[in-house]
Amino acid sequence: xxxxxxxxxxxxxxxxxxxxxxxxxxxxxxxxxxxxxxxxxxxxxxxxxxxxxxxxxxxxxxxxxxxxxxxxxxxxxxxxxxxxxxxxxxxxxxxxxxxxxxxxxxxxxxxxxxxxxxxxxxxxxxxxxxxxxxxxxxxxxxxxxxxxxxxxxxxxxxxxxxxxxxxxxxxxxxxxxxxxxxxxxxxxxxxxxxxxxxxxxxxxxxxxxxxxxxxxxx
Amino acid sequence: xxxxxxxxxxxxxxxxxxxxxxxxxxxxxxxxxxxxxxxxxxxxxxxxxxxxxxxxxxxxxxxxxxxxxxxxxxxxxxxxxxxxxxxxxxxxxxxxxxxxxxxxxxxxxxxxxxxxxxxxxxxxxxxxxxxxxxxxxxxxxxxxxxxxxxxxxxxxxxxxxxxxxxxxxxxxxxxxxxxxxxxxxxxxxxxxxxxxxxxxxxxxxxxxxxxxxxxxxxxxxxxxxxxxxxxxxxxxxxxxxxxxxxxxxxxxxxx
Numbered sequence: 232x233x234x235x236x237x238x239x240x241x242x243x244x245x246x247x248x249x250x251x252x253x254x255x256x257x258x259x260x261x262x263x264x265x266x267x268x269x270x271x272x273x274x275x276x277x278x279x280x281x282x283x284x285x286x287x288x289x290x291x292x293x294x295x296x297x298x299x300x301x302x303x304x305x306x307x308x309x310x311x312x313x314x315x316x317x318x319x320x321x322x323x324x325x326x327x328x329x330x331x332x333x334x335x336x337x338x339x340x341x342x343x344x345x346x347x348x349x350x351x352x353x354x355x356x357x358x359x360x361x362x363x364x365x366x367x368x369x370x371x372x373x374x375x376x377x378x379x380x381x382x383x384x385x386x387x388x389x390x391x392x393x394x395x396x397x398x399x400x401x402x403x404x405x406x407x408x409x410x411x412x413x414x415x416x417x418x419x420x421x422x423x424x425x426x427x428x429x430x431x432x433x434x435x436x437x438x439x440x441x442x443x444x445x446x447x448x449x
Numbered sequence: 450x451x452x453x454x455x456x457x458x459x460x461x462x463x464x465x466x467x468x469x470x471x472x473x474x475x476x477x478x479x480x481x482x483x484x485x486x487x488x489x490x491x492x493x494x495x496x497x498x499x500x501x502x503x504x505x506x507x508x509x510x511x512x513x514x515x516x517x518x519x520x521x522x523x524x525x526x527x528x529x530x531x532x533x534x535x536x537x538x539x540x541x542x543x544x545x546x547x548x549x550x551x552x553x554x555x556x557x558x559x560x561x562x563x564x565x566x567x568x569x570x571x572x573x574x575x576x577x578x579x580x581x582x583x584x585x586x587x588x589x590x591x592x593x594x595x596x597x598x599x600x601x602x603x604x605x606x607x608x609x610x611x612x613x614x615x616x617x618x619x620x621x622x623x624x625x626x627x628x629x630x631x632x633x634x635x636x637x638x639x640x641x642x643x644x645x646x647x648x649x650x651x652x653x654x655x656x657x658x659x660x661x662x663x664x665x666x667x668x669x670x671x672x673x674x675x676x677x678x679x680x681x682x683x684x685x686x687x688x689x690x691x692x693x694x695x696x697x698x699x700x701x702x703x704x
Binding site (some may be wrong): 290291293296312313315316320321323325327329330339340383386397442 | 601602604605606610611612619624676685695696697698
């Protein structure tokens with residue numbers, strides 16, 4: 232557009248020759264994969280196939296025994312890990328509320344966020360702002376997982392990694408969570424979603440990487 | 450006041466009482482009790498012998514400092530034996546004991562609460578290091594448990610971009626709190642519930658009770674400071690070993 236400077240950051244991930252071993256077993260065995268910036272990429276496959284391990288590599292919570300993981304074209308080894316984790320958020324399979332209220336939880340992620348920012352982020356995950364002063368331990372399963380997503384989003388990441396975030400949720404809360412993530416992806420957030428529920432994959436995936444026995448295929 | 454050898458022999462009856470309880474209840478601890486009593490007696494006699502040498506008139510204070518160093522090494526080794534699950538505890542513990550000794554001795558000797566002589570240095574250092582050793586085992590184990598049980602939470606904090614020092618802080622504080630609480634409770638109950646060892650010993654040895662109380666008060670404060678210093682140094686040291694420099698939590702082994 233005339234007079235406008237469009238800055239498009241590369242938010243793609245790539246893995247080249249990635250190997251992760253646990254003892255004698257290769258959890259990931261010479262994996263090459265590309266995860267583009269746009270939409271929702273689902274890592275799909277049976278339990279124990281190496282999906283979570285792959286996801287953890289993208290946030291450098293684990294490091295590969297061999298090969299290279301890159302974000303935005305830069306190997307993670309060359310990036311400041313704390314800055315990377317602020318750019319790439321992660322929501323875990325088991326909800327991890329910290330001690331205190333919902334507001335306290337958001338403050339752990341963004342101590343300087345003002346009330347407007349806090350309310351906006353709750354809205355993005357369809358959580359009622361009335362829950363702000365509720366103890367996080369008293370939230371329902373669906374609410375607490377959406378709070379965890381909100382806690383990640385308040386750091387304004389470019390990408391989020393979701394490790395089977397709805398596996399412990401009933402159908403209703405599961406659909407609400409999916410809806411929130413679909414809207415986030417439409418707003419331009421890069422999403423990598425680990426899942427093994429075929430129905431859900433069909434509903435949310437823009438593309439699927441099949442992970443099986445430590446290998447990745449498209 | 451002194452205890453004769455015959456008196457010591459008679460006091461062994463008390464060990465017999467403990468062994469009898471074990472026999473009556475079929476606890477299977479008789480041999481253990483006898484072994485513990487015998488071992489304590491031999492250790493005390495050996496230490497007594499060393500103290501006679503160290504405290505002999507005209508003996509250089511350097512021998513006492515050497516003894517303190519030996520105690521630091523032995524206590525570090527013992528802490529490691531008691532908490533083998535805590536990675537590389539020995540060097541961390543040794544640094545912690547030295548730090549606790551430096552802080553407490555700076556106050557006790559540096560500010561003239563007690564004169565620095567072999568007679569004061571050896572027992573005071575023993576008190577500091579003994580208590581620091583217990584505190585080390587407590588805090589090391591507790592911290593490992595915290596980080597193991599709350600691993601998901603710790604990683605969620607790391608994933609928010611927190612450095613490991615910040616991500617581990619709530620769990621470090623919980624471990625410190627639980628390691629220091631017994632010491633604080635003991636300090637609170639002193640005098641009301643029980644008469645502590647140093648004071649009992651002094652009164653039995655014929656020192657007037659007021660002097661004994663004053664020494665005991667100093668000892669309690671010293672132990673409190675030693676425990677606080679040690680737990681802090683150990684907790685920080687263990688955290689450093691449980692995280693990589695690039696802020697990943699290394700799986701604490703369950704073995």
